[in-house]
Amino acid sequence: MKKTIYTLLILLISLPIAGQLSQQSKNITETFFPDVTSVENVTPALKKKKGYTNYKELKSFLNGLVVENPQKIKLSIIGKTQKGREIPMVILTNPNQKEKVRVWMQGGLHGDESASTEGMLYLIHQLLNDEKYKNILDDIELAIVPMANIDGYLKKDRYAANGLDLNRDQAKLMAPESVVLKNAFVAFNPEVAVDFHEFRPFRRDLAMMGNFGVVTLYDAMFLNTGNLNVPKNLRDLTENIFVKNAQKSLKSFGFNTVPYVSTADYNGEVVFNQGSLNSRSSVTNYALTNTIATLLEVRGVGIGKTSFKRRVFITFSVAISFLETTKNNKLLVKEEIEKAINEQREDVVVTHKRPIYKDTIQVIDLNTERIIDLEVKKRDAARVKPILVRKRPIAYYLDEDQKILVDKMRILGVKVAQLSTDEEKMSESYTITYYDKNFKKYEKVNQQDVRTMIIKEKKMFKKGTYKVSMNQKRANIVIELLEPEAPNSFVSFGLLKTKEGAQLPIYRILN
Ligand SMILES: [Zn+2]
Known part of the structure; x- marks a missing residue:
């Protein structure tokens, strides 16, 4: 009996929350996240009102671009998914004799983050067709895997077919796709890498905050590594030049960006984790191999195709900014990576700990649909302390x-x-x-x-x-x-x- 009442209570409590989780009011969309009309309908999902790029459309879109631009784009198959689908990768560059910087970009590692894939397709299209970007690939060789988790993507599911999260599998490599992607990544040997994602603005933890729940305000958040085994010069270069330039670029278009925060249960209370430490995930994993790396999170999971062009545009703009920063800092990138390889620290950090501190973040209050300041507890990877340290x-x-x-x-x-x-x-x-x-x-x-x-x-x-x-x-x-x-x-x-x-x-x- 007690159990039944308890279950009923839980149901009653969670009903309004479930409601909040699945919808965004028209007012919030129009006030805070109006769509970007300048994005042209040139990719499969942008061309249609409903639905996303399917597998057939992905292949014919890429094949079409190869036929039109055989000098600038090469298409290859890097392996197969668990369901036997071929995983395409494209390499773009302007043919010339210059030494190139190698940049890696991927979208759709989580299958329900659709604008990340579409942003990559839009990027490929614009690099080949927009005069503005004609010279950007003079000094860059760019590898793009636009749909990294195809089986998940086609079901709008975060996970790979065997239920594994491909962005928690980069150290243990238990999913076949993780091995395929890592083989391609290592063979290409990038100097700069960006992993494109989307985040869920209507999170369960947020529904418990404020008077009637709150929702994330920021359009885009950057996840950088704070792992102390990553050489400091690379962490600084990533943060102070690459990410800062991308943030400036987004700001010039009117978008709000902050470092990535995500809620987690920590000793029974909700804290906001900022930054990454774990080598099981892409950004820290890449950075630990002396690659300049970031992960972009765009506000998009769980809201369907709401503000879809806006999300595609943000993804695209960050990609362009990273390419421009790479082009303008070609020598610096190569020098700093060389320095990182040669100047190793004396010790190795086996375990890290993030200090907890109070901070204020801005959110949208669901009751008033206005921006409010929310006092939160934060754990920032950038403020991390070494706990267990050993001689290298x-x-x-x-x-x-x-x-x-x-x-x-x-x-x-x-x-x-x-x-x-x-x-x-x-x-x-x-x-x-x-x-x-x-x-x-x-x-x-x-x-x-x-x-x-x-x-x-x-x-x-x-x-x-x-x-x-x-x-x-x-x-x-x-x-x-x-x-x-x-x-x-x-x-x-x-x-x-x-x-x-x-x-x-x-x-x-x-x-
Ligand atoms: Zn993701």
């Missing part, structure tokens, strides 16, 4: 039976060698001192939570032992994969099973 090794060694882990590192572009003779080395090994095998169910895996004790010893490593040198371009991602306590490590994701008292088959070589 010159290499990690792995036992010969750890081929599965080695294969994943190789997909991420990490070079792994094997010892050609037996070798005696001073090394540090990890012994598990605390173990929880069901710490958290996350993305279909039982995460392991461990603590370790490090033992220094002289050890004979057999011929065939895997060696991961930390003197390579993508070394920083290795820290996140192999240090067992790191939140997205192979141990944390259960790819390397262990137990209390066990010694891990991973070793730190200090000199």
Whole structure:
């Protein structure tokens, strides 16, 4: 009986919220998010009143552009989805003898974020057809995957066919699409990368705030990494030049932008997380391989085709801004990446912690449909503190039976060698001192939570032992994969099973 009443109560409470979640009033749309009429109806979804670009339209749109501009655009298939659909990628450049900067862009990694895909298609079309952008690709080679999660996209579903979130799968690589995308990314070896997304403005947590719920005001939010293993010069270059220029560009068109915040439950209360730390997601994953990277979130999930041209235009404008900034800073980009590869920090940060502080954000109050200030608790990745810190090794060694882990590192572009003779080395090994095998169910895996004790010893490593040198371009991602306590490590994701008292088959070589 008690349970029934409780269920009824929950139903009653959630009814008005569910209502709010699915609609945006005409007044809010017209006051805050009027559509952009200058966007031409040149892509499949822009051409039709209802619905989005389907798979057939995607292919014929890209094929059509290739036929018209064979010198400037090349179309390739990088692999297949779980449902067997071919995943197209285009590479655009102006043919000349100049040295190019390589830029990677992708849309539709989450299948219900439709303007990200359409913005990429619009970008490709405009780069090939609008005189204004004729020279932008003189110094740039641009790879675009416009519909990264095709199976999800065609169902308007965030997830891939097996239910995995492709933007939480970039360290463990459990979905076939993650492997396909990473292989293409590594082969292209970009210096600048932007992952285009949309966010849900009517979030459940927001419905509980204000008098009658609030909704996000900002058109666009930038998600940058605060991960301390990403060299500071690259974080600064991303934030202070690339993102700042894009924000300026959006502002000139009248759009509101801020750093990306998303609500989360933290010890029982709702906090706003700002920025990214996790290598399971694109922006931090890219940045850890010494790529200048950001992720754009446009206000769009759950509101259908409302303000669709506005969302496409914002996506397009940020892409153009990133290309222009790249073109205007060609030498700087190359120099700073070189510097990041060569000037490594002395230590590695295994775990981070974000301080909590009070802040004010602007939101739209659903009762009055006016902008109000909302006092919130925030955790900002840009203010992060290192918690568990270790000396940076010159290499990690792995036992010969750890081929599965080695294969994943190789997909991420990490070079792994094997010892050609037996070798005696001073090394540090990890012994598990605390173990929880069901710490958290996350993305279909039982995460392991461990603590370790490090033992220094002289050890004979057999011929065939895997060696991961930390003197390579993508070394920083290795820290996140192999240090067992790191939140997205192979141990944390259960790819390397262990137990209390066990010694891990991973070793730190200090000199
Ligand atoms: Zn997304």
